[in-house]
Amino acid sequence: MTEAATAYLASVGTALPGDPVDNAVLGKLLGVSEEWIDIFVGTRSRYFGRDLGTGEVRWSLADLCAQAAAEALESAALEAPDIEFLILSTTTPDTLLPTTASQVADRLGLDYLPVYQLQAGCSGAVQALDLGRTLIASGRRAGLVVGGDVTHRHLDFNRDLARIPTDELVNYLLFGDGAGAAVLTAEPLGEQVAVRGVLNSLTGLGRPAGQTVDWYGLTDRDQDRPLLREDYKAIEEQVPVMAVEIFWELLEQVGWQVEDLDHLLPPQLSERMTTRIVERLAVPGVHEVSCVGETGNTGNALPFLQLARLLPDLRSGQRALAVTVESSKWIKAGFALEKV
Amino acid sequence: MPGLDSLDGFLRLVRTELDLELTDQDAETELAALPGWDSMNLLRLVTLLESGSGRRLPVPTVLAARNLREIYAVLEEAA
Numbered sequence: 001m002t003e004a005a006t007a008y009l010a011s012v013g014t015a016l017p018g019d020p021v022d023n024a025v026l027g028k029l030l031g032v033s034e035e036w037i038d039i040f041v042g043t044r045s046r047y048f049g050r051d052l053g054t055g056e057v058r059w060s061l062a063d064l065c066a067q068a069a070a071e072a073l074e075s076a077a078l079e080a081p082d083i084e085f086l087i088l089s090t091t092t093p094d095t096l097l098p099t100t101a102s103q104v105a106d107r108l109g110l111d112y113l114p115v116y117q118l119q120a121g122c123s124g125a126v127q128a129l130d131l132g133r134t135l136i137a138s139g140r141r142a143g144l145v146v147g148g149d150v151t152h153r154h155l156d157f158n159r160d161l162a163r164i165p166t167d168e169l170v171n172y173l174l175f176g177d178g179a180g181a182a183v184l185t186a187e188p189l190g191e192q193v194a195v196r197g198v199l200n201s202l203t204g205l206g207r208p209a210g211q212t213v214d215w216y217g218l219t220d221r222d223q224d225r226p227l228l229r230e231d232y233k234a235i236e237e238q239v240p241v242m243a244v245e246i247f248w249e250l251l252e253q254v255g256w257q258v259e260d261l262d263h264l265l266p267p268q269l270s271e272r273m274t275t276r277i278v279e280r281l282a283v284p285g286v287h288e289v290s291c292v293g294e295t296g297n298t299g300n301a302l303p304f305l306q307l308a309r310l311l312p313d314l315r316s317g318q319r320a321l322a323v324t325v326e327s328s329k330w331i332k333a334g335f336a337l338e339k340v
Numbered sequence: 341m342p343g344l345d346s347l348d349g350f351l352r353l354v355r356t357e358l359d360l361e362l363t364d365q366d367a368e369t370e371l372a373a374l375p376g377w378d379s380m381n382l383l384r385l386v387t388l389l390e391s392g393s394g395r396r397l398p399v400p401t402v403l404a405a406r407n408l409r410e411i412y413a414v415l416e417e418a419a
Contacts, residue, residue, distance in 0.1 A: 030387060031387050031390060031391030032383070032386055032387040032390055032391070033390065033396055033397075033399070035399045036383055036386055036387075036399065039399065039403070040379060040380070040383050161387065162357075162384060162387040162388045162391050162392075163357065163388075165359075166358075166378070166380035166381055166383075166384055167380075169380065169383070169384060170380055173383075232378075232380060233378060
């Protein structure tokens, strides 16, 4: 099944702050040798907008998203007046208001256009893409979809990390900061990649959350409830199963056979988990496009970082499938692409 | 690190810091069979032991340990 009006990916831009933080540096902060990080998550590096030495926040979410979006605009050879909507998804907005989406619009010189912000996790980029192609189908000619996350409010490396609960500690090993963006168009421009299908489906009815990202305000800031909690056992058990379901559901939606597929963008929880998921998907001969080993889990930015790696290899007529699982309230998400 | 000079002290540390309900007999229990045990507990334990003792624990030996007594033995050998 394809949409009546196809949306096209014209370009992608990405932004990762500063220098990569390798496992030797992360291990020192956690008080453990780097080999252990390699064994448990396999991720080799990640980036942080906050200077881990001084604590200074050097890149905000708006900084990263604006940088990625500007790169995408430039790659598509479009300018601000060509953009008719902007959608930004994130778990970690800089402020509640103004939205980071509207701040990014301001940085890009965008005005008099609808600007949306989606509060989401790992499915955020797909939610943005889903809404974006709906806007294209309703007559808009070009728009920006942006996703990104920053961890400085939620990860504090100055704490005694050996003494925090495991469901909180695991987040220090997994996450990093980053942003990505894509220009969506009604006509094939730039990279000319058609969005053939999108899966975006909440499947969390009655299921306890796998990942919780909390926040504090004036009245509850002295509580000691953790800001991050990850039920990593549930995630380890359920995400690979859901990934396989998403893969086949998407193939069925677009009417492709597994043999038609050239590239796979699998979920990017951690290097170890991604490897396990790809093994379970068992699609030999399909080129895997992953970034988590170098970027860490950047939440809403991940599919864009994968797309940036895919595009140079995606030849005319080739097909790619992206699979992502948001374990907060168990959202199945993914998309199918074909370069025209 | 105080308390790490005996197996009893080591078990006390595991009980308190990892918040696991262990009996003295659990020193011999297979790690996977300990109530509430998982791989992240092993990471936390290694973090506690390495940062607390200033010793580096040899990764392959710790991973090969079948129970808490064997992990404690690795710690003693690293002294």
